[in-house]
């Protein structure tokens with residue numbers, strides 16, 4: 196963080212820091228939408244903790260994916276950055292922390308290797324420190340980005356989790372693997388051409 200000596204601030208302290216920095220504040224109700232409230236009710240009825248795009252809501256081919264958003268980037272000086280935003284799992288316990296805000300689990304960036312942003316069952320991602328695992332495979336094992344990303348996701352799948360990640364390396368090469376049926380993704384390179392895909396054959 197550029198404005199404090201710290202790396203991670205949570206809870207009321209982060210609200211106070213945001214206010215002190217002049218970042219606009221909204222009431223919690225701002226984040227409640229009819230669709231997400233309906234998903235919460237359904238998950239509670241089923242007694243399940245789910246991803247926002249689980250087929251329990253949308254059928255096997257989700258038409259609306261409006262949940263977790265991740266971004267990775269390499270700038271023209273070679274700096275790498277990653278960011279991830281999520282509402283977390285639906286029907287989670289109050290106080291449950293997912294992988295998204297945990298540096299090394301759902302998000303990681305190191306100028307020497309890669310930037311990674313993940314989505315999926317956070318409990319598994321935390322257990323294997325997934326985003327850092329991609330970095331470590333490159334830094335210590337000399338793996339290429341795609342191989343490192345695939346291998347990290349294999350660990351998640353072996354534990355029974357599903358999800359995906361987006362990653363970029365020092366040369367601007369991308370890896371966008373996932374174990375779910377599809378993953379909404381878009382990318383743009385130095386040529387400025389935007390490409391989008393959902394399923395493997397898009």
Ligand code: ASP
Nearest residue numbers: 263283284293314315317
């Ligand atoms: N990874 C998020 C979590 O576990 C959920 C998601 O990616 O949709 O909180």
